[in-house]
Amino acid sequence: MEAKDFNTKEQNTWCPGCSNLGINQAVKEALADLVNEGKIKSKDIAISAGIGCHAKIYDYLNVNGFYGLHGRTIPVALGIKIGNPELTVLGFGGDGDTYAEGMAHFVHNCKHNANMTMLVHNNQTFSLTTGQSTPTSEKGFVGASTPFGEEESPINPMTLALVSGATFVARSYAFDITHLKEIIKKAINHKGFSFVEILQPCIIFHNTIPYFKDHIYKLEGNNTGDIEKAIELSREWDYSFDKDKKVSIGIFYETKKTTLEDQWSQYGKPCYLMERKIDWDKLSKEFK
Amino acid sequence: MKKTILIGGVAGQGSAVTSRFIGKIFCRLGYFVFNYRDYPSLIRGGHNFNILEISDTPVYSQGEKYDIILALDQKTIDLHKDGLKEEGFILGSDKLNSDKLNPIDIGGILKKLGGPQILENDVFIGFLFKYFGIDKDFLLQEAKNEFGNNFEKIQKAIEEGYGISTETEKLEKNGEGNYFISGNEAISIGALSAGIDIYFAYPMTPATGVLHYLAKKEKEYSIIVSQLENEIAVANAALGASFTGAKVMVGSSGGGFALMTEAISLSGISELPLVVYLSQRTGPATGVPTYTSQGDLKFAVNAGHGEFSKIVIAPGDPQESILRTEESFYLATKYRIPVILLGDKHLGELDYSFKELNNSNVSKERFIIDNPSQDYKTYQMTDNGVSPVAVPGQGPVVKATSYEHDEYGNTIEDAEATIKMNDKRMRKVDGIEKEVNNLNPATVYGKGKNLIIGWGSTKGAIVDALKKIEDFRFLQISYIVPFPKEILKQEVENSDRVILIENNMTGLLGGIIREQTGIDIKERILKYDGRPFTAEYIIKKINN
Numbered sequence: 001m002e003a004k005d006f007n008t009k010e011q012n013t014w015c016p017g018c019s020n021l022g023i024n025q026a027v028k029e030a031l032a033d034l035v036n037e038g039k040i041k042s043k044d045i046a047i048s049a050g051i052g053c054h055a056k057i058y059d060y061l062n063v064n065g066f067y068g069l070h071g072r073t074i075p076v077a078l079g080i081k082i083g084n085p086e087l088t089v090l091g092f093g094g095d096g097d098t099y100a101e102g103m104a105h106f107v108h109n110c111k112h113n114a115n116m117t118m119l120v121h122n123n124q125t126f127s128l129t130t131g132q133s134t135p136t137s138e139k140g141f142v143g144a145s146t147p148f149g150e151e152e153s154p155i156n157p158m159t160l161a162l163v164s165g166a167t168f169v170a171r172s173y174a175f176d177i178t179h180l181k182e183i184i185k186k187a188i189n190h191k192g193f194s195f196v197e198i199l200q201p202c203i204i205f206h207n208t209i210p211y212f213k214d215h216i217y218k219l220e221g222n223n224t225g226d227i228e229k230a231i232e233l234s235r236e237w238d239y240s241f242d243k244d245k246k247v248s249i250g251i252f253y254e255t256k257k258t259t260l261e262d263q264w265s266q267y268g269k270p271c272y273l274m275e276r277k278i279d280w281d282k283l284s285k286e287f288k
Numbered sequence: 289m290k291k292t293i294l295i296g297g298v299a300g301q302g303s304a305v306t307s308r309f310i311g312k313i314f315c316r317l318g319y320f321v322f323n324y325r326d327y328p329s330l331i332r333g334g335h336n337f338n339i340l341e342i343s344d345t346p347v348y349s350q351g352e353k354y355d356i357i358l359a360l361d362q363k364t365i366d367l368h369k370d371g372l373k374e375e376g377f378i379l380g381s382d383k384l385n386s387d388k389l390n391p392i393d394i395g396g397i398l399k400k401l402g403g404p405q406i407l408e409n410d411v412f413i414g415f416l417f418k419y420f421g422i423d424k425d426f427l428l429q430e431a432k433n434e435f436g437n438n439f440e441k442i443q444k445a446i447e448e449g450y451g452i453s454t455e456t457e458k459l460e461k462n463g464e465g466n467y468f469i470s471g472n473e474a475i476s477i478g479a480l481s482a483g484i485d486i487y488f489a490y491p492m493t494p495a496t497g498v499l500h501y502l503a504k505k506e507k508e509y510s511i512i513v514s515q516l517e518n519e520i521a522v523a524n525a526a527l528g529a530s531f532t533g534a535k536v537m538v539g540s541s542g543g544g545f546a547l548m549t550e551a552i553s554l555s556g557i558s559e560l561p562l563v564v565y566l567s568q569r570t571g572p573a574t575g576v577p578t579y580t581s582q583g584d585l586k587f588a589v590n591a592g593h594g595e596f597s598k599i600v601i602a603p604g605d606p607q608e609s610i611l612r613t614e615e616s617f618y619l620a621t622k623y624r625i626p627v628i629l630l631g632d633k634h635l636g637e638l639d640y641s642f643k644e645l646n647n648s649n650v651s652k653e654r655f656i657i658d659n660p661s662q663d664y665k666t667y668q669m670t671d672n673g674v675s676p677v678a679v680p681g682q683g684p685v686v687k688a689t690s691y692e693h694d695e696y697g698n699t700i701e702d703a704e705a706t707i708k709m710n711d712k713r714m715r716k717v718d719g720i721e722k723e724v725n726n727l728n729p730a731t732v733y734g735k736g737k738n739l740i741i742g743w744g745s746t747k748g749a750i751v752d753a754l755k756k757i758e759d760f761r762f763l764q765i766s767y768i769v770p771f772p773k774e775i776l777k778q779e780v781e782n783s784d785r786v787i788l789i790e791n792n793m794t795g796l797l798g799g800i801i802r803e804q805t806g807i808d809i810k811e812r813i814l815k816y817d818g819r820p821f822t823a824e825y826i827i828k829k830i831n832n
Contacts, residue, residue, distance in 0.1 A: 010698050046680045048528065051690070058689070059699050064680035066531050067689035067699070068524060069554055075521040079528020079536075082486060082512060084681055087532070108517040266510040271485035272533025272656055272679050274510065278481050284645045287469040288315075 001035045001042065003028035010059040019174035019200045020053060023121060024060055026172075026180035027090075031063070033185060034088075040188065046087045048076040050097035053128045053202075054121035057092055071101025074109050074118060078260075081114045084270035085261045088188060089116035096126045099135040099157055106157075109193055110164035114260040117187045117194040120157070121174070123202040124239065131205035138240045143205070157197055158234035162227065162253055167192035169230065169253045173216055174200040175209070179249060186251065192259050199247070211241050219250030227253060289319075289344040289459065292351040293416075294368050296337035297360025299330055306358070306409040307338035308639060310416065311468055313430050314342050315641050317422070318462035322748070323639035324350035324820075329493075329577045335363050344462045348605060348640060348748030352824045358412055359384055379412055397448045407445040414449025421458035424450055467645040471635035471745075472497025474606035475539075475565055478613025480505065481647040483654075485534040486512045488522040493577055494633035495539040495567035519544035523551030523562070530560040531688045533656050533679035535617055539565035542584050543573065549591045552626045556596025558688040559667065559675070559713065561620035561627075563613075568632040570818040579818030580633035582744055585796040588628045589769055595710070597623075597717050599724075600769040602630040604747030606640045612766065614648040615727055621655050623674055623716050630768070632791070634820040635745035650727075660684050665695040669708070673715030721770045729767035730775045736760045739783035740830075741776075741809065743768065743797050746789055749821035756827055765797065771804045780807055787830065788812045791820065 006028040014020045034040045045063040049055035051070035058067040064087075068076040077091035098106050098120045109118070125143060126132040132145040136157065141150040161169045168190040172180040180198060187194035199216075201208040215237075223229050230253035237247045261267060268274065295307045304325060311321040324339040339350040353373050359365045359380035372378065372388060382391035392415065394408045401407060410431070417427050424447070431446055432439050476498050479487065489499040503513040516522050519540050526536040538548065545566045555562040568584045570576035588600050599619055603612040609631065616627040660678035666687050668675040675695075680686050687697025692709055694700050733751055736759035742750050743765045750762050763779045765772065780786055788798045788809045793816035798809050813829045815821060 008698070043683050044681050046532075056699075058687075062685055064686045065689075065697075066528060066558075066687070067691055067697075068527070069550055069690050072520065072524040072551075075516065075524035076528035076531075078516075078521075079488075079525035079530070080532055080680070081528075082514060082525065083529030083532030083534035083536075084679075087680055104517050105521050108521070264506075264512055266507050266512070268510060270532060270681060271529070271535070272654060272681075274485060276483040276485075276509075276652070278483070278509075278647075280481060280647045283477050283480060284467065284647075287467045287473065287645065288465055 001032045003032045006031060006062050008060055008062045012060060014053065014056060015204055017203055018053070019123070019203070020057065020121060022174040022177050023119070023180065023198055023200065024057055026177045026184060027057070027061065029177070029181045030184035030188065033181070034188060040088045044087050045090070046080050047090045047092060048073045048080060049092045050094060050102065052094035052097050052126070054092050054094040054097070071097050072105070073097060074102055074105040077116050077118070078109060078112065078114050081116050081261070084272070085115070085267060086270055090188070091116060091118045093118065093120050095120060095122040095124060095136045096134040099155060103135070107160065107164045110161050110166035110195065112260045113165065113167055113193045113257055115191050117184070117196065119184065120195070120197045121200040122157070122197050123200045123206055124154070124208065125202055125206040127202045127205050136239050154239040156234060156238060158252060159231060161195045162231050162234055166195045167255050167257045168194035170195070170251045171197045171199065171249045173212060173249050174198050176249070179218065183251065190254060192257055199249070208241065212247060215245060215247045216249055217246055219248050219252070222250070224251050224254045291342040291356070292354045293340040293342065293356045293358060294337055294354045294371065295340065295358040295360070296335065296364030296368060298332070298363070299327060299334050299336050300332040301360045302406050302409045303336050303338055303360055306413065307340055309431070309434055310413060311340050311639055312434065313417070313422070313427065315466040315468040316430060317459065318464055318466060319344060320346045320466060321468060321639070321641045322347050322350055325637055327578050335367065337364065337368070347752060349752045349821070349823050352822050356416070358416070360408070379415060381408065392452065397445070401441060401444055401448065403441045403445065407441060410442045410445035411449035414446035414451070415453040418450045418453035419456050421455040466641045466643055468639055468641050469606045469645065470497060470637060470639050471603070471606045471609050471631055472637060473501055474609035475613050475629065475631065476501040478610035478647070479537050479617070480509055480511070481610065482614040482617035483535050483652045484511055484537055484617070486514065486526070486529050486536045487539070488514050488516060488526045488536065489539045490515060490519050490522050490544055492541045492544045494569055494636045495541050495565055497636055498539045498565060519547035520550070523548035524554070526562055527551055527554055527558065527560045530562055531680065533654060535621065535654070537563040537565060539567065541567050541569050542571050542587065545584070545587070545591070552598070553592035553594050553596070554690050555626040556592055556594065556598065556713070557690055557692070559624040560688055561624050563616045563620050563627050563629060565629045565631065567636045568630070576818040578633065580745070580791060580820050581816065581818065582632060582746070582791040582796065583793070583816070585630070585768065585792070586799065588630050589800065591628065592626070596713055597625050597720065598769060599625065599627040599720065599767070600630055601627065601767055602744040603635065603766065604744060604764055605635065607642050607645060608766065609635065610645065611648045614650055618650040618652070619720065619723065621653070622651070623720055624677070625716060630744065632745050634791070640748070666697045667693060667695045667709065667712070669695060669712060671715070672719045673712050674719070717770065724767050724770050727767070729765070729770070729772040731764045731766065732779065733762040733764065734760060737783060738785040739763055739779055740787050740789055741765065741797070741801070742789040746791055746821055749823050749826055750789060752823035753826040756823065757830055760830070768800065771800060773804050776801060777805050777807065786811065789821070789826065790814055792816055
């Protein structure tokens with residue numbers, strides 16, 4: 001299987017040169033590799049998407065998909081996983097989607113630990129709505145809704161994921177397809193809730209390419225089993241664009257924990273294959 | 289035979305458990321029981337009370353005058369003594385004050401038993417059933433079945449009460465035992481009977497009973513009951529699961545339902561089945577959270593932005609709740625639309641009794657095709673608007689989307705395709721209407737040239753009132769969407785006086801009737817104090 005086997009015939013409406021094209025390519029390559037390695041089956045892949053530029057990926061990936069509502073990609077992905085635990089579930093979200101509208105779902109799913117992968121396209125701006133500030137926009141960000149500059153400091157989703165109990169926390173970069181592909185593969189292979197933040201510069205409303213070019217470095221040899229170290233590492237960059245900051249990409253943390261599906265011993269098979277025959281007399285007798 | 293017993297105390301004293309147990313025993317003896325429950329929104333303290341209506345013929349509402357008041361505190365006496373019948377009496381501790389009090393030395397008995405205060409309930413139970421001449425062994429066996437562990441002390445307490453009481457009115461067995469069930473329990477077993485796979489919910493009174501019941505049954509029936517972070521997650525996760533072919537239901541009251549409405553719209557365009565149980569309480573907003581209302585009718589009918597087909601069903605009692613829940617699953621699954629099952633506190637949390645309890649014979653199929661082709665189209669154009677259903681994992685790529693789309697589920701924005709897909713979804717309505725015509729969308733009770741029109745839980749009080757008023761029929765509307773226009777028009781045309789009865793302030797069904805048929809029903813009996821109708825109240829209003 002090749003990456004291009006996941007192509008669709010839909011017309012691509014991302015801007016020419018959009019970093020989402022890199023993410024799309026990395027995802028296809030990762031999925032093709034995993035299928036070829038026998039880790040997953042193509043027919044069992046199911047994705048969910050929120051609303052925003054990221055979500056157009058739904059139309060460009062030839063896999064089962066649910067194009068949901070803004071902010072709700074995570075609950076939809078969770079529902080897919082609960083309905084059919086045999087599926088390989090990937091959620092796609094933007095930063096506005098995941099950290100603004102859907103923040104509650106993000107935090108709680110770090111806790112639920114269902115076996116699925118959440119990929120956040122973080123461009124630190126709302127782009128499809130023409131460039132407003134999101135929870136990860138830096139202080140001073142000038143957008144249509146903050147013409148005098150964003151007054152507040154951004155939240156740190158990496159720290160948040162770690163303290164909320166996510167069992168796989170990683171970061172990658174949309175323009176480093178090879179790195180991103182490997183991270184996505186590891187995230188899918190991880191049993192539990194895998195959170196991957198993808199730095200995804202918006203070339204129209206928030207062009208951070210020059211900054212990332214100079215400040216990104218790849219993690220090597222960090223202790224991914226140490227939560228305190230991981231939290232410390234997550235605080236290295238505060239989503240600002242200060243010239244003396246460094247931005248690490250790679251796996252921050254990885255651990256094993258009971259998954260949501262493991263809690264339900266009655267799980268037999270996908271719901272749609274369950275044959276349910278109810279003994280009405282037995283069921284109603286409880287009330288007599 | 290007809291007895292009305294009021295049981296009251298502060299929250300935590302056990303009036304709800306005691307009254308349900310007494311009701312259950314009367315049901316076991318073949319009597320019909322209606323167990324009204326009234327409680328404020330707090331955990332300990334306040335004033336809770338139940339009214340048990342016990343009769344040898346079917347009864348579906350609580351009376352206003354009591355034969356016995358079982359008082360667990362002085363407040364119960366102070367608040368309800370005016371409702372005591374002339375020949376009635378109050379049963380309570382000798383520490384309480386009333387000239388109607390039959391005093392029991394609860395302090396002395398509890399000291400002897402060395403037991404906690406809660407045992408006084410069992411002393412009163414013993415007293416009461418000896419009063420009615422019920423066999424002690426039968427009573428103890430029932431108590432053992434009900435309370436299981438820690439039974440020893442309960443048994444002693446019941447025996448103490450039994451011992452100090454005198455048989456006064458001998459009640460004979462009234463045939464085979466009856467079923468005793470609340471609306472929430474009925475919706476739960478209706479869902480199980482329909483083949484539910486997953487129930488998603490966030491706790492909210494008065495819908496929580498379904499969450500509790502199904503959670504208990506999770507292992508036995510291999511279902512999943514999942515409480516998520518909020519109702520938005522609940523409804524969206526439900527659609528995710530529905531996408532995989534699971535039969536799902538979500539439940540809440542008005543406030544939680546408000547958060548679900550974005551997903552109801554999503555269910556509409558993505559054509560993913562979703563059963564939503566909306567148990568109404570007194571609004572707006574937090575309102576009077578533990579009291580009843582029919583204030584969300586139009587909210588349910590209009591829930592979700594945009595135009596799409598949906599179904600709204602309002603059962604009138606637990607037996608109907610079982611059938612309507614099964615129908616909800618059937619119609620949602622077959623037509624791939626949202627179905628709202630509209631109840632309220634009065635239906636959900638109160639116990640009703642029935643000679644029989646039946647489930648429905650509607651299909652429990654999943655309506656998923658075998659071996660879908662590789663060129664599968666989720667939104668394939670069909671004459672009836674319903675596309676063949678495949679699910680992820682079967683083989684072909686399956687898509688579901690909140691965007692307007694082509695037959696494959698790919699995003700489109702062009703004008704012609706937008707019209708085509710809207711028309712496709714709306715075409716389902718014809719099939720649904722035909723189908724619903726065979727599901728008793730409206731029912732007429734009684735005979736007479738005058739007509740009462742109502743819906744939902746007011747059925748009980750209206751049916752009970754009908755026995756005591758001359759020349760009235762009752763038309764119960766069970767399907768709100770699609771609305772049974774023809775039945776309504778015909779019934780109204782054939783009636784002299786037409787009265788609308790609703791547990792809300794503005795006569796919401798009246799508005800829907802006007803919209804659907806052009807008929808304006810002028811005479812209305814409306815109640816919006818959070819309390820349900822009684823038969824007496826309805827009779828008084830009609831006769832004035």
